[in-house]
Amino acid sequence: MPNLSERIKNMQASPIRKLAPLAEKAKKEGKKVYHLNIGQPDIETPQIFYDTIKSFNNPVLAYTGSQGIPELINSYIRYYKEWNIDFEEDEIIVTNGGSEAILFALMAVCDYGDNIVIPEPFYTNYNGFSQIAGVNVSPFLTKAEDGFHLPKKEEIVKAINDKTKAILISNPGNPTGVVYTKDEIRLIADIAKEYDLYIIADEVYREFVYDNLEYTSFMHMKDILDRVILVDSISKRYSACGARIGLIASKNKELMKNVLKLAQSRLCSPTIEQIGAAKLIETPKEYLEKVKEEYQRRRDVVYEALSKIEGVICKKPTGAFYVIAKLPIKDAEDFVKWLLTDYSVDNETIMLAPADGFYATEGLGKDEVRISYCINIDALKKAMNIFEKGLIEYKKQKGC
Template structure:
C-alpha cells in the first residue's frame, strides 16, 4: 500500500530516537538522568487542579472552537501584563503550542513555500512545516557566538519569492539564546522589506536571565499585523500534559482564516481549558520561585560544563536548554554510548544529539542539547557523569 510523500518526508523526533536504548539500560538496572527533554519537574500550580476539581457540569460538552470564554479572557489578562493587547477575536486556543505552529504555517503557506529559521531550531519545526507542505530554509547560528543572529545580509540571502515567513523561538529552544532588541528590529525590517510574516514562538518568555530584556516583535508597531505569536502554559506553569497553547495576532484577516482550522478539529479539551483559565490566579510568588530555581540550575550547569576540557558553549541566557559543542567525533554516537556502554555507580545520562536540530547537512555532529529540568542535586551529579563520560569516550572510542 502506498504512503504519502508528506509522511515519508517527515523525520522522527531526534529527541526521542534513543528511547529504546534508554529502556534497555533501565532494564539492566541503570538509573538515567534525563537531560534530553524539556519536561519540568516543578509542581503544577494548585490553581489548575482546583479549577478542574470544582468543575461540576453533568456533561463534558464540546467547547467553542476558538476556546472557552474564561480561558480566552485569562490569556488576554496575562498578555496585558506584558504590554500585549489582543481583542476578542485575536486569540485562538490550540492543542499546545504545537498545533498553534501548524495552524500558522498552514494558514500562510502553499505547497512548496519556504520558511526561514535560525538553526539550530526546535526539531518539530521541520515536522510542522512538512505537514503544511512548506520547506525549512535555515540560516546558521554558532555556539561560539552564543547562537545570536548573523548579519542582515546573510539572512536576506536566504529569502526568495517562495519565502512566506521568518520563524524564531525567543528565548530559544534548543540554544537558550535571548535575542536583543536590535536583532528583533532587524528581523522586523526584513519582514517589512520582503512582505513576510514573523512567527514568534514565545513559550519561554518568563525565563530571561542576567537582567536581560525580553523583546517581542509585537512591541514594534510598524510590523504588528505581520506578527504571529505562539504561546503555551506548558513551560511557565509546568503543565506540559495539559496541552493548552494559543495562536494570537492583531491581523484580523489571518485570525478569521485560522478559525477554519480550529473548527475542523472541533475544539480543545474542555477540562484542560478550565484548569488553564484559572492559572491567571496563580500567586506571583510561584513564577518568581520557578525563575529562581531555573537560574540556580543554569549556574550549576554552566559551571560544570566549563570544567570539561575542550567544551565550547556560552552561558545560556534564556529558557532552560543549552547546545554544547563536545570534543567528540559524533554527538549521536556518544549519546547512544552513554546508554549502552557507560555508567557511574549504575547511573548514566540521556542527552539529545544536536544534529537533528539543524537542517544543513553535516552541522551539529559534535554537539548535544542539554535540558536543565532536573533538581540541583541531580543536575550536579548528571554533569559529573557527563564529564566522566566524555573522558572515557575519548579514551576508549577515539583512542585519545
Template sequence: MPTISKKGVNMPQSPIRKLVPYAEEAKKKGIEVIHLNIGQPDIKTPKQALDAVKNNSLEVLAYSRTEGSDAYREKLSNYYKSQEIFVSLHDILVTTGGSEALSFAMGSIADSGDELIIPEPFYANYNGFATAMGLKVVPVMSKIENNFSLPPISEFEKLITNKTKAILICNPGNPTGYLYTHEEIQKLASLVKKYDLFLVADEVYREFTYEGHKHHSILREVGMEDHAIVIDSVSKRYSMCGARIGCLVSKNKAVISTALKFAQARLSPPTYAQIASEAALDTPQEYFDDVIKEYVSRRDLLLDEITKIPGVLVGKPQGAFYCIAELPIEDADHFAQWLLEHFHIDGKTVMVAPAGGFYATEGAGKNQIRIAYVLDKENLKSAVKILKEGLKKYQEC
C-alpha cells in the same frame, strides 16, 4: 504492498525522543537514567490550576468553542496586557498545545513548496511541521562562538525569494536559551515589513529570562499588526506540559479567520485543560520569581561543571532552560546511544538530545548535544560527572 507517502518517509525523527527505546532497555537492566533530553520541568504545577479541575462540578464534558472559551481568551487578553502586549480575545485562538498553533500558523500563511527562513539551531519540531505541510525550511546559521545571537540581517536578506513566506524565531530560544535583544527584534521587524513577509515568534518561554534581561515580543513592535504571529503555550510557563493548551495570537484578522478553519476541522481544544489554564493565569508573580531563581541556580551549576570538561564549549543561556554543548567527539548520536547501552556509574547513566536534529543544514551540530536543565541540582551534578567520565571512556574506544 501499499507504499508509504513521501511526506511520511521524509518526516524527521525527534532528536529528543528517538533514543527512548535505548533508555527503556537500560532501565530494564536496573540502570537509572537521568533525563537531560526533554524539557519536562520538575517544577510543581500551580495549585490553583489543579484545584480548578479537582473541584469542578461539570456533569457533561462537552465540546468547547472551536476558538477556545470566551472566558479563557478574555483572561488571556488581560495577561498579555500585563506584558505590555495589547490584544483582544478576538486576536487569540486557543489550540491543543503550542504545537498545534504552530501547525495552524504554517498552514494559514504558506502553501506547499513555500519557504520559511529559520535561524538554526531551532526547535526540532519546526522541521516536522514544515515537512507535514510540504514547506521548505531555509536555515540561517547562528554560531556557538557568538552564543547563538541573531545572524546578520544580510544573511536573511540574501535568502529571500518569491517563495519566502515568513521568518520564524523562538524567543527565548529552544535549544539555545538565547534571548533576542530589542535591536535584533527591530531588525527582523524592519526586514519582514520591507519584503511583506510574516514574522512568526514562538514565545512560550517568555517568563524565563535571567539577570534582568527583558523579553521583547514582536507584538509590541509598531507597524507589525499585519505581519506578527505569536505562538504561545501553558506547557512550560506553568509546568503544565500534559494540559496541551496553547494559542495563536495575531492582530491580522485574515490569519486568525484562516487558522479558525483549521481549528474547526479538529473541533475544539480540551475542556478541562482550558479550565486549568484559565485558573493558572491567577498564578502570583512570586511563583515565577522562585522558578526563575531556581533555573538560574541550575544553569550556573551546570555551566560551572560542564566547562571543566576538557574540549567542551557551551553557550550561555539568557532565558528558557536549555543550552547547547559542543563535545570533543565526531558523532553525538552515536555517543548518546553508547551512553545508554554501554556506560554507567554506580548504576546511573544519562540521556541527552543529539543536536543534529535541531539543524536543517546537513551535517551541522553533529558534535553537539542539547541539555535541558529541568532537574534538581543533585541530578544535574551527577549527570555532568557521568558525561565527563563517559567522554573519557568513549574516546578510548
C-alpha cells in the same frame, strides 16, 4: 498494498525520543538514567489548576466553541497586558498546545512548496510541522561560538527567496537557550518589512529569561504588528505540558478570521483543560519568580560544569532551559548512545539529545548535544559529573 505517502515516509523520528529504547534497556539492567534529553519540567503545576478541574460539575462534557472558552481568552488578554501587549478577544484562538498553533500559523501563510526561514539549530518539531504543511525550511546558521545570537543581516537575507512567506523564530530559543536582544528583534522586524514576510514568533519560554535581562517580544514592535503571529503555550510557564493548551494570536484580524476556519475543522481544544487553564492567571506572581530562580540556578550548574571541560564550546545561555554544547568529538550521537550502553558512574548514567536533529542542513550539529536542565540541582550536579567523566573516558577509548 498501496504505498504510504512520501511526506510521512520522509518525516524524521523525534531526535529527542528516538534513543529512548537504549535508555529503557539501561534502566532494565539496573542503571539509573538522568534525563537531560527532554524539556519536561519537574516543577509542580499550580494547585489552582487541579482545584478548578475538580470542581467542574457539568453533567455533559460538551464541546466548547472552536475559538476556546471566553474565560481562557480573557485570562490570556490579562496576562499579556502585564507584558505590555494588547490583544482583543477576536485576536486569540485557543489551540492544542503550542504545537497546533505553529501548524495553524504555517497553514495560514504558506501554500505547498512555499518556504519559511528559521535560524538553525531550531526546535526539531518545526521540521515535522513543515512536513505536514508541505512547507520547506530555509535555514540560516547561528553558532555555538556566538552563543547562537543572530548573524549579520546579509547572512539572514540570503535564506530568503521568492517562495519565502515567513520567518519562524523562537525567543527564548529552544534548543539554544539564546535570548535575542532588542536590536536583534528589531533587525528581524526590519527584514520582515523589507521582504514583505510574516513573523511567526514562538515565545513559549518568555518567562524563562535569566540574569535580569530585558525581554523583547515581537509584539513590542508596533510598526509590524499585522505581520506578527504569536505562538504561545501554558505548558512551560505553568509546568502543565499535559494540558495541551496553547494559543495563536495576532493583531491581524483578517488572518485570525481565517485561522478560525482551521480551528472549526477540529471542533475545539479539550474542555476541562481549558477550564483549568483559565484559572492559572490567578497563580501568585511568586510562583513564576521562584520557578525562574530555580532554573537560573540550574543553568549555572550546567554552565559551570561545561565551562570547566576542555574542548567544550558553549556560551552562557540566558533563557529557556536548554543549552547546546559543541564537543571535542566527531560523532555526538555515538557518544550519547555510548553513555547509555557502555558507561556509568556508580551505576548511573545520563541521556542527552544529539543536536544534529535540530539542524535542517545535512551534516551540521554532528559534534553537538542539547542538554535540558529539567531535573533538580542535586541530580543535575551528579549528571554533569557523569557528563564530564564520560566525555573524558569516551575520548580516551575512541582515541580522539
